[in-house]
Amino acid sequence: MAKSHARSAFAFCQQLGSWLTGPHMLAFVPALALGAFWVAGELALVSVALGLPLLFLVSGTLKEARGDRLHGLDPVTGLALQTALEPEMQKSLDICENHNRKSALFLIQLEEFEALSQRYGQTATNTLLERIGQRFKTTLREHDQVFWMGGARYAILLAPVPHFELESGIQLAARLQSAAEEPVSVDAHTLFVSCAIGFCLNARSPANTGPALFKATEIALSEAARNAPSAIRSFCREMAETTVRRAALVNEAHSALDNGEISPWFQPQISTDTGRVTGFEALARWHHPTRGTVSPADFLPALEESGQMERLGEVILYSALTAIKAWDKAGVDVPCVAVNFTAEELRNPKLAEKIRWDLDRFDLMPNRLTIEVLETIVAGSPEDAAARNLAKLAEMGCRIDLDDFGTGHASITAIRRFAIERIKIDRSFITRVDKDQEQQRMVSAIQTMAERLGLETLAEGVETAGEHTMLGQLGCAHVQGYGLARPMPFEETITWLQSHNAKLGALPKISGKLG
16 A cells, blocks of 8 residues: 555656646746746846756756667657667577577668658658558567668567467568558658568577677578569578678689789680681689689679679770780781670770770770670660760770670660660570571561661570571671680680681682572
8 A cells, every 4th residue: 555655656746747847837937037036136037037948958858868768769760779679689589598489580671762762852761761660560469579770771579489480480571571562652752662671580590699690680681682672581501601602702802803813715706607706705704723713603793792893894804905916916817806894884984085095005996896785784874974985985996786685675776876886696596596486586587677777796605506507597697605616715715716717718619609
């Protein structure tokens, strides 16, 4: 009974304190100031008039700050902050270990959030973040916790339960993803967002600690983001090993560029009319001192991740121009070399001037260099720096090839705007072209379009003599592929060229045309 009275008295005092320090008390300041003047004179009037508002302001601010610290809530989303996550993770893991329960941590990253913020403004995206956070809360159970991690990332910690396996985690991730990707209406605008989700079951955590669980979940989220959009990944130990290997590969690839391990290998391009070599394509290859040849599918993403693609382009271009001079000196005829350029390189405003300087330094005519650009770049680029650079390079005399034609969505207008001279037909149209009539019709249609536009064609991925012959019959002027020659280091090119040309010279001459 005494405890009950004490609690009631304490509650009354709290309410009274709140009432006395609330903002409504400012209405009584004039009356209190007059009373003070009546009792104690002018000094008391000034003290009350200035002191009371200051007292209410300070007490209110301190009270609000104290409340924020106690509740640990983000003012935008209304969710718990990242600082509260680690102790909650450890508490959950301890419960799971001591009572044979299951839990999991989810990390959710909104994709392309920065673009949304730039387009619609901070106020709109704050509303988006708050709405999505509330959707997560309604999707989960009462004791599951949602945390705001800053940026465009949320964390969700599941309360320990008797049963929660991988399939349950995938199903829950899918529900959370659906909740996040529902459109949000803000100020007459409809905002759409996708999200990547990584999660880790407590049983799969490398250690029974909060930091270990969080790191594992981050690895899973990173894998999901690499497979965007809207990917879901669950942590496993193999994923951690892959992440370690990828990080090591990034570091090694950076050094390999500097010590010459990564260099161009050259694959010949051959005329279907004369059989002569019409050029080489310079393809980046990495010969590792202990691993041997590293696949471009492995090291190119590593270089891209470390921001080294432009540096790679410089290495390949320099080596290609050096090779042209060496072929000229050896007396073998190689009309030009094709070098691939990334979107980042093509948008460098100084690219055309740099290439002009390189050609002058090697004393080479611009038509000895072919610039290869992916169809996806041509399809996705407006009138920007890439278009201007390619126009300058074409005016200079460099050839422009459109690579992987048929895999993107380049329009005829874009092909003309980018001054394309030759289209490289993707290997997906070339495989079994000698046996598949549908393939023949596709290549014939591409060839007809190219001829009408005044463009040359080159078929990629030619594997057999039959494909080579059929492509020549369909009118494709140039071919390239393993069926003709594999990419080779520069040191082997001169011997190969001499052997190839000798074979052509031994062929019988045929004069006139068949009946």
